[in-house]
Amino acid sequence: MKRLLFLAISFLLLLTACTPNAPLYTEAVKKGLDTKSFESKSTLTLDTNLPVEDESIKALLATLKSGVNIHVQQKSPESGHATFSLQDPSPLLNAGLWPGKNAPAFDIYAEGSKAYFKSTSDNKFLGVTNEIPAETALESGEALKKVFEAFLAQTEFSLKDVKTVGKETVELADGSSHETTHVRISVDFQEAVDFLAFALEYASKQPEFFEALESVPPVPMPGNEANDGSVKDGLAEMAKELKSLDVKQLKAEGWDVTIVCDAWINAEKEFVQDQVGLTVNVPGSVLAESGLSDNSGAPSVFFKLNVKDQMWNINKEVTYPLPPADQIIMLEELEKHPDLVEEFGENSLIGQFVAMTLAPQEPPFVDVPDTHWAFQEISLLKEMGIVNGYGQNEFKPNNPITRSEFVTMAVKALGLEPSAKSLTAKDKNQVPAWAKESWQTAVETGLIKGYNDGTIRPNQKISRAEMVTILVRGLQMPMENGYKLTYADTREIPNWAIPYVKTATANGLVKGSPDNRFAPHKNASRAEVATVLFNSMFGALPIE
Numbered sequence: 001m002k003r004l005l006f007l008a009i010s011f012l013l014l015l016t017a018c019t020p021n022a023p024l025y026t027e028a029v030k031k032g033l034d035t036k037s038f039e040s041k042s043t044l045t046l047d048t049n050l051p052v053e054d055e056s057i058k059a060l061l062a063t064l065k066s067g068v069n070i071h072v073q074q075k076s077p078e079s080g081h082a083t084f085s086l087q088d089p090s091p092l093l094n095a096g097l098w099p100g101k102n103a104p105a106f107d108i109y110a111e112g113s114k115a116y117f118k119s120t121s122d123n124k125f126l127g128v129t130n131e132i133p134a135e136t137a138l139e140s141g142e143a144l145k146k147v148f149e150a151f152l153a154q155t156e157f158s159l160k161d162v163k164t165v166g167k168e169t170v171e172l173a174d175g176s177s178h179e180t181t182h183v184r185i186s187v188d189f190q191e192a193v194d195f196l197a198f199a200l201e202y203a204s205k206q207p208e209f210f211e212a213l214e215s216v217p218p219v220p221m222p223g224n225e226a227n228d229g230s231v232k233d234g235l236a237e238m239a240k241e242l243k244s245l246d247v248k249q250l251k252a253e254g255w256d257v258t259i260v261c262d263a264w265i266n267a268e269k270e271f272v273q274d275q276v277g278l279t280v281n282v283p284g285s286v287l288a289e290s291g292l293s294d295n296s297g298a299p300s301v302f303f304k305l306n307v308k309d310q311m312w313n314i315n316k317e318v319t320y321p322l323p324p325a326d327q328i329i330m331l332e333e334l335e336k337h338p339d340l341v342e343e344f345g346e347n348s349l350i351g352q353f354v355a356m357t358l359a360p361q362e363p364p365f366v367d368v369p370d371t372h373w374a375f376q377e378i379s380l381l382k383e384m385g386i387v388n389g390y391g392q393n394e395f396k397p398n399n400p401i402t403r404s405e406f407v408t409m410a411v412k413a414l415g416l417e418p419s420a421k422s423l424t425a426k427d428k429n430q431v432p433a434w435a436k437e438s439w440q441t442a443v444e445t446g447l448i449k450g451y452n453d454g455t456i457r458p459n460q461k462i463s464r465a466e467m468v469t470i471l472v473r474g475l476q477m478p479m480e481n482g483y484k485l486t487y488a489d490t491r492e493i494p495n496w497a498i499p500y501v502k503t504a505t506a507n508g509l510v511k512g513s514p515d516n517r518f519a520p521h522k523n524a525s526r527a528e529v530a531t532v533l534f535n536s537m538f539g540a541l542p543i544e
Contacts, residue, residue, distance in 0.1 A: 121345025254283030
């Protein structure tokens with residue numbers, strides 16, 4: 001369990017490595033990367049002038065403004081204990097946002113592959129087993145550490161406002177006193193943008209970064225079937241977009257970002273205290289457009305996040321008592337004995353998690369039971385409003401799907417902006433009214449090309465070759481023309497579809513059937529399409 005935000009803050013400030021007046025801070029960052037054990041106490045506050053009417057949100061903001069306390073005891077990289085509490089919980093209690101009379105607090109333990117959670121509303125700890133082995137997590141951490149070290153060693157970026165405030169005495173929460181050097185780093189809007197662009201571009205060029213992520217579940221983003229490649233391209237693209245930002249224009253519109261980082265470093269070149277302040281100003285018009293505020297004429301709204309942290313017992317022995325075995329209920333045990341859920345607060349976050357985990361999933365449609373092979377995919381897509389059913393709440397998963405049905409689902413899944421441009425296809429009058437806008441969007445964005453005779457055939461059943469082609473276009477995948485297809489029926493794939501099938505296969509988006517056939521002309525079923533869309537959105541396993 002790492003100190004809250006410590007690595008994130010350190011990573012932000014690694015860029016001071018080549019700044020001549022910040023060698024002490026650089027050495028402290030290096031030592032921070034080698035921290036194995038420590039104790040720390042942190043306070044996080046959030047202040048804002050965001051105009052809100054909802055009393056619950058007001059109560060929550062008041063609580064965050066007073067502060068959240070975090071106490072961490074890290075015994076080793078894989079074992080730690082943390083408690084979370086509020087400086088002033090009364091707004092939540094008075095607003096009825098927390099069950100019971102006890103102040104909201106959480107107690108969390110991490111021991112190897114197991115974690116234990118308890119809130120003030122619970123009688124027992126909830127035990128959860130991590131699916132990623134502790135050894136694998138440690139290996140990933142070491143690999144990422146090497147990336148940080150390489151970043152620190154070769155970076156050419158330097159911040160302008162880095163200064164030594166002076167010598168100061170710091171009294172830590174454990175009662176000890178330390179003579180420290182106080183270093184302050186200030187980052188303006190332009191520097192923040194430059195830093196992010198630089199960091200993302202650097203990360204996109206580091207193979208160690210992707211090797212370290214191989215054991216971690218993939219980021220849910222379209223086309224992310226593997227951590228390497230698609231994530232790399234995504235980081236590079238984000239860096240490119242950041243570089244293109246006109247910060248002066250954004251500031252003129254009311255946007256602004258400032259970061260002030262303070263660090264107190266002892267004689268051993270260790271962080272014993274740090275504080276990070278982040279202020280973001282957002283134009284009132286933007287908040288109105290997002291629905292967060294009704295006052296479009298309001299001046300710039302500010303958000304001020306402040307994290308203050310003290311740290312001691314660095315790389316020394318840290319001990320704490322683990323909760324007794326009879327105070328822990330493992331999630332696996334709850335699945336066998338659901339009545340044990342009563343040991344958790346009915347309305348606590350942990351209690352809600354337990355109830356949600358144990359509750360039987362309601363079938364999304366009457367003809368898609370929880371035993372159906374596409375149950376999870378269809379359930380999620382229904383919740384997201386991407387798929388709909390027929391009368392009597394039927395989905396008809398085995399029915400072939402029409403081009404209109406597929407286009408409607410694909411446009412929603414890809415998040416394409418609706419188009420009002422009229423269709424020019426010869427058979428545009430055959431497009432169902434409910435699919436008209438989706439067809440207009442699909443044609444306008446190039447998702448659908450149509451046939452050589454000028455038709456789009458909206459009510460025709462869609463084939464697997466057409467489905468893959470549309471999907472690859474929508475995900476904007478680079479063409480893999482050099483990839484060699486080995487399907488037994490490769491010769492049956494239409495020429496116009498070959499580049500798209502190659503690309504989809506090369507990226508692991510599709511694969512052959514058990515007899516190694518692609519079946520390009522086979523009509524895709526509604527369940528198959530739901531699975532394809534789910535995979536394209538969340539980077540799941542390839543379809544057969």
